[in-house]
Amino acid sequence: xxxxxxxxxxQTLVCLCLFLSVSHRPLCAADVPQHPNIIVVLVxxxxxxxxxxxxxxxxxxxxxxxxxxxxxxFRNAFCSTPLCSPVRACLLTGRYTHNHGILxxxxxxxxxxxxxxxxxxxxxxxxxxxxVGKWHMGNDDxxxxxxxxxxxxxxxxxxxxxxxxxxxxxxxxxxxxxxxxNQKANxxxxxxxxxxxxxxxxxxxxxPELTQRDDGSITDPSAAKFMxxxxxxxxxxxxxxxxxxxxxxxxxxxxxxxxxxSGLPPLSQKTGTSDDVIRDRLRMLAGIDEGVGMLLNLLEKxxxxxxxxxxxxxxxxxxxxxxxxxxxxxxxxxxxxxxxxLVRFPPLVKAGTLVDEFAVSVDLAPTMVDxxxxxxxxxxxxxxxxxxxxxxxxxxxxxSILIEYNSDxxxxxxxxxxxxxxxxxHWKLIQFNELEGMDELYDVQNxxxxxxNVIDQPENExxxxxxxxxxxxxxx
Numbered sequence: 001x002x003x004x005x006x007x008x009x010x011q012t013l014v015c016l017c018l019f020l021s022v023s024h025r026p027l028c029a030a031d032v033p034q035h036p037n038i039i040v041v042l043v044x045x046x047x048x049x050x051x052x053x054x055x056x057x058x059x060x061x062x063x064x065x066x067x068x069x070x071x072x073x074f075r076n077a078f079c080s081t082p083l084c085s086p087v088r089a090c091l092l093t094g095r096y097t098h099n100h101g102i103l104x105x106x107x108x109x110x111x112x113x114x115x116x117x118x119x120x121x122x123x124x125x126x127x128x129x130x131x132v133g134k135w136h137m138g139n140d141d142x143x144x145x146x147x148x149x150x151x152x153x154x155x156x157x158x159x160x161x162x163x164x165x166x167x168x169x170x171x172x173x174x175x176x177x178x179x180x181x182n183q184k185a186n187x188x189x190x191x192x193x194x195x196x197x198x199x200x201x202x203x204x205x206x207x208p209e210l211t212q213r214d215d216g217s218i219t220d221p222s223a224a225k226f227m228x229x230x231x232x233x234x235x236x237x238x239x240x241x242x243x244x245x246x247x248x249x250x251x252x253x254x255x256x257x258x259x260x261x262s263g264l265p266p267l268s269q270k271t272g273t274s275d276d277v278i279r280d281r282l283r284m285l286a287g288i289d290e291g292v293g294m295l296l297n298l299l300e301k302x303x304x305x306x307x308x309x310x311x312x313x314x315x316x317x318x319x320x321x322x323x324x325x326x327x328x329x330x331x332x333x334x335x336x337x338x339x340x341x342l343v344r345f346p347p348l349v350k351a352g353t354l355v356d357e358f359a360v361s362v363d364l365a366p367t368m369v370d371x372x373x374x375x376x377x378x379x380x381x382x383x384x385x386x387x388x389x390x391x392x393x394x395x396x397x398x399x400s401i402l403i404e405y406n407s408d409x410x411x412x413x414x415x416x417x418x419x420x421x422x423x424x425x426h427w428k429l430i431q432f433n434e435l436e437g438m439d440e441l442y443d444v445q446n447x448x449x450x451x452x453n454v455i456d457q458p459e460n461e462x463x464x465x466x467x468x469x470x471x472x473x474x475x476x
Contacts, residue, residue, distance in 0.1 A: 032347040034373050035127070035196040037308040039295060040364070042091065042200070043288055044084065044134065044207040045329070046314035048077070048338040050285065058239045059282050063293035064342070067312050071344030072353035072389055078401055078423065080361040082316035082329055082336045085137045086406075087361050088202070091315070092117040094365030094380035097404050098475065102137050104408045109138025113145065116378055118365035120146030122198045125374040130188045133181050133202035141165040149192075151184045153177075157204045159227035159284075176229035177204045178284065182291030189298055198368070203291075205284040206318075208327070224327050228283030235283045241275045244335070246449035247321040253453030255438040257323060261413050272321020281318070309371050310344040311364070323450075328411045332403045332421040332430055333450050345371070348389055355388045357397045400424045402474040407434070422471040429455075429467040441467075 048054060052061045053068035080090045081097045089095070089102035093115050100115060102108050112135070119129040123146050130149035134157055135141070142165060143150035151166050162177045163170055164184070173180045185201050208224035228235075247269060251257050257267055265271060292312065299305035317336045319325035329336050341359055343349060348371075362382030369376050370384035387394050400422050407418035418433040423444070430440040441455035441464060454460050 033307050035125075036345065036347075036371060037196050037299075037304060038122070038127075038198040038311075038368055038372065039308055040198075040200045040311045040313070040368070041288075041292060041295075042088075042133075042202045043285075043312075043314045044203055044205060045281075045316065045318045046206055046285070046340060047317040047320075047335060048314075048340045050282065051340055053342070054340060057242055058236060059285065061285065061289045063289050063296060064312055066296065067292070067310055067342040067344045070346065070351045071310070071342060071349045072355055074341035074343075074355045074359045074388075076356055077313070077339050077341035077359040078337050078361075078403065079314075079316040079339050080402060081404055082332065083405060084207075084315055087315045088136060089115060090361040091313075091364045092119070092200075094118065094362050094378065094382045096362060096381045096402060097406070099381060103406045105136075105410065106408065107138040107140075109140035112137035112140070115144070117144070117146050118368050118376075118378075119198050119200060121369055121374055121376045121378060122372055123148065125372065126195060127372070128192045128195045128197040130185075130192075130197065130199045131202070132185045132188065132199070134204050134207075135202065141170075143168065149188050151181070153204070156207060156210055159204065159209050162204075176287060178287035178291060179229060182287070182294055185291070186294055186298055189295070189302070193302060193304075196372075198372075201291075203288055205288055206281045226277060226280035226284055228280055229287050232283040232286045235286055236279050239279070241278050241320075243320060244322055244449060246323055246333075246451060247272055249323045249449070249451055251323060254323065254440065256417060256432060256435050256440075259413075261415075264413055267324030267413075269321060269324065271324045271326060273319055273326040277326075278320060306346045308345070309368070311368075312340065312342040313364070314339040315361075328413055330405050330411070330414055331417070332405070332419065332423075332428070334444070334448070337403055337423075343385075343389060345389070348386070350391060353389070353391060355385075357388055357393070358399075358401050359385055359388070360398075360401050400470050400474065402471070404475075420471055420475065422467050422474060424467070424470075427463060427467060429464065429471065431468070431471060 050056060051064055052059055053065040079087050081087045085105045086097040086102050089100045093100045101111055123129045129147050131147045132151045135152045139155040141152045141154045151164055153162055153164055159177055161174055162180055163172045188199055208226045210224055299308055317338055318329055319335055322335045363385050366380040366382050367385040370386045403421040405419055407416055416434040419430055421430045426445045428442045428444050432438055439455055440453045442450045
């Protein structure tokens with residue numbers, strides 16, 4: 001066995017310690033780009049548990065999982081309104097639905113041109129800004145204020161051969177819409193390498209194919225069909241679809257869901273989402289994952305990846321038959337309101353960070369403005385997630401969240417089911433706007449599947465009053 005002089009050993013140990021102290025030292029302010037690039041990938045209708053990094057038993061999402069592995073994963077992220085148009089406005093403005101005015105999915109094109117969005121703020125500060133994908137606040141596909149590069153479609157769009165408005169000119173493309181949008185996003189990155197950029201990608205997937213009227217309403221919701229790219233049509237064909245326990249819910253205590261609706265069967269296991277529909281959703285997700293991989297690879301090639309804040313999230317969830325529900329999202333049960341939220345930004349976010357504090361859709365706008373180190377005079381209902389991304393645990397962080405929904409006429413089963421709800425780590429109160437005597441209270445800490453409505457139990461009277469007061473505070 002060879003022996004080394006003591007001086008050589010000591011020198012080696014000193015060098016090793018210096019290396020470790022440098023490579024693992026805490027990041028200082030000088031390490032964080034003053035104006036980082038920003039990419040937000042928004043997926044339509046994606047549940048929080050449909051990703052590999054969230055523990056799904058068979059779905060393959062390696063590129064999305066990379067964001068979680070090399071960044072932060074929020075385990076308690078929620079949407080502020082489980083409906084496409086309103087929550088898209090929540091994400092862009094940082095305001096709750098009752099404050100920004102996009103109340104439902106009907107055609108609110110004109111009003112959506114007046115929204116004050118965070119890309120507008122970044123554009124004024126010198127960012128190159130781009131919107132690629134589904135705007136869906138009305139059928140208008142024309143460019144909204146705040147974007148230098150605009151690629152969008154009318155209303156819901158189509159799953160194949162989309163007609164896109166590209167900076168004012170309409171053109172039809174061949175192929176799966178996810179692929180076309182992925183390509184347009186990459187073209188923006190290739191064309192803009194001199195200034196900091198903000199790229200907002202709102203995918204059509206995982207939304208089903210639907211037929212819309214001119215006012216934005218749906219002609220036949222039951223005819224919804226998910227359409228993946230041809231190359232993904234046979235993915236997961238033999239995989240057993242996981243189901244949560246509340247597909248067995250007998251709806252006892254859920255008076256609002258038990259209402260008899262003309263022409264519709266009562267909710268049951270038979271009215272839930274089929275295995276084939278779920279597989280097609282996950283097949284559409286494969287194209288989203290490939291697009292994320294394309295973005296990551298291009299940014300690496302351009303040596304800009306680690307100077308880019310990369311956010312991956314969803315507008316709201318979807319039903320797999322929980323409580324007998326399928327296409328009628330909008331209700332504030334967990335499967336409808338929980339969303340994935342992943343953020344990669346190595347200069348600030350330690351790889352593998354797990355965040356358990358509440359995050360809500362309205363937090364995106366103030367977070368992006370904060371990360372860009374841009375001053376804004378906009379009023380936000382949300383708050384910046386930067387402290388959580390840095391691994392901090394502020395003692396004054398929110399202990400409750402607001403979920404709201406305004407009833408519309410698209411789904412007969414949800415007629416007059418507008419509500420306001422408050423969710424805390426322990427409880428959830430659902431307070432319907434029009435349905436008297438049908439409110440619901442769940443002990444989500446001990447009943448995570450929301451089987452038992454305990455609002456009428458005498459021992460919960462004080463809890464109900466406290467939550468009602470909290471709901472009132474959140475609305476103000």
